[in-house]
Amino acid sequence: MSDLLQLDGVSKSYGAKRALNSVSLTIGSGKIVGLLGSNGSGKSTLMKIAAGLIPNYEGHVWINGQPVGRTSRSLTSFMPDQPLTESWMRVKDAIAFYKDFYADFDTEKANDMLKFMRLERDARVSSLSKGMQKRLQLTLALSRNARLYLLDEPIGGVDPVARGKILDAIVEYYDENSSLLIATHLMQDIERIFDEVVFLKDGELILHEEVETIRANNGQSVDEKFKEVFDDA
Amino acid sequence: MSIEFDNNLPIYLQIMNYMKKQIVIGKLKAGDKIPSVRELAVELQINPNTVQRTFQELEREQIVETRRGLGRYVTSEEAKIMEIKKEMAGDLIDRFIQGMQELGFQNDDIVSIVAEAVNDEDRG
Numbered sequence: 001m002s003d004l005l006q007l008d009g010v011s012k013s014y015g016a017k018r019a020l021n022s023v024s025l026t027i028g029s030g031k032i033v034g035l036l037g038s039n040g041s042g043k044s045t046l047m048k049i050a051a052g053l054i055p056n057y058e059g060h061v062w063i064n065g066q067p068v069g070r071t072s073r074s075l076t077s078f079m080p081d082q083p084l085t086e087s088w089m090r091v092k093d094a095i096a097f098y099k100d101f102y103a104d105f106d107t108e109k110a111n112d113m114l115k116f117m118r119l120e121r122d123a124r125v126s127s128l129s130k131g132m133q134k135r136l137q138l139t140l141a142l143s144r145n146a147r148l149y150l151l152d153e154p155i156g157g158v159d160p161v162a163r164g165k166i167l168d169a170i171v172e173y174y175d176e177n178s179s180l181l182i183a184t185h186l187m188q189d190i191e192r193i194f195d196e197v198v199f200l201k202d203g204e205l206i207l208h209e210e211v212e213t214i215r216a217n218n219g220q221s222v223d224e225k226f227k228e229v230f231d232d233a
Numbered sequence: 234m235s236i237e238f239d240n241n242l243p244i245y246l247q248i249m250n251y252m253k254k255q256i257v258i259g260k261l262k263a264g265d266k267i268p269s270v271r272e273l274a275v276e277l278q279i280n281p282n283t284v285q286r287t288f289q290e291l292e293r294e295q296i297v298e299t300r301r302g303l304g305r306y307v308t309s310e311e312a313k314i315m316e317i318k319k320e321m322a323g324d325l326i327d328r329f330i331q332g333m334q335e336l337g338f339q340n341d342d343i344v345s346i347v348a349e350a351v352n353d354e355d356r357g
Contacts, residue, residue: 164278171280174281176281192240192279192283193278194280223240
């Protein structure tokens with residue numbers, strides 16, 4: 001089976017609020033996929049379910065043909081919107097922490113990425129700017145040898161320079177045997193690195209299409225398509 | 234290499250056109266090695282699969298060729314490069330003629346306008 005991520009009728013509610021409503025989706029190997037939607041559309045919930053971090057939901061989820069769970073977690077690397085690092089940590093402590101925690105952590109790749117990102121090993125994590133924080137989180141997530149990388153808002157709230165650097169790093173360090181699912185509500189600059197996009201609105205999947213097909217068939221950028229679909233708000 | 238991308242058009246077509254132009258104007262010469270998929274993807278900040286598709290299309294059109302274990306090269310056939318040049322010129326002319334016809338010019342007028350413009354340019 002070459003499908004890396006498969007969701008079948010996945011729903012999730014938080015109390016009365018329905019975060020995901022019967023989402024079915026298949027993502028193949030070797031793809032960079034944009035998961036697009038406004039705030040509260042269910043992007044993070046979908047990511048956390050795929051990462052095996054939310055156990056209670058309806059429907060079925062498989063990673064590389066295995067039901068999501070303890071074993072699938074070794075196949076997925078999740079970059080959360082909020083950092084997992086502790087405030088006392090320096091950059092090098094965060095690296096050591098991940099190395100202890102994940103058997104598939106590639107320290108050489110991490111050190112290489114730190115240089116690329118211009119992150120100082122001795123800098124305190126709590127003193128880093130938002131852009132530098134994101135660079136560190138991305139370094140930590142991409143330095144694992146996983147099959148599916150789940151990046152939640154990797155360019156959210158960062159300035160254009162840091163955004164460029166983060167996109168460079170994604171293209172530079174992306175491994176063609178794996179897939180990336182990138183949740184974002186910002187389309188600027190990032191749409192060129194996607195193979196496919198998935199639009200989520202109020203917990204429902206409303207579009208899953210190759211980006212070059214959107215451009216070829218409609219003469220539209222992903223950004224324009226996004227505005228067209230979401231403009232009734 | 235730098236391209237101003239238009240996100241409303243397929244990116245692989247834009248890179249194809251860019252590379253064809255580089256070949257026609259001699260920036261990339263017959264038999265030159267071209268960058269790898271990864272190198273070009275990083276340089277242009279785009280998806281490696283898009284670059285891969287660009288190269289496949291260029292191969293299909295026999296503009297670049299893969300040499301096993303060595304990488305990809307611009308075709309060494311000068312005739313092929315002439316063909317691209319003619320094709321690109323044809324596209325320009327088609328668009329120009331269509332634009333002129335939309336403005337209401339007859340074919341004879343178009344020819345004389347072009348002849349005049351070329352003469353003006355020759356005189357400086």
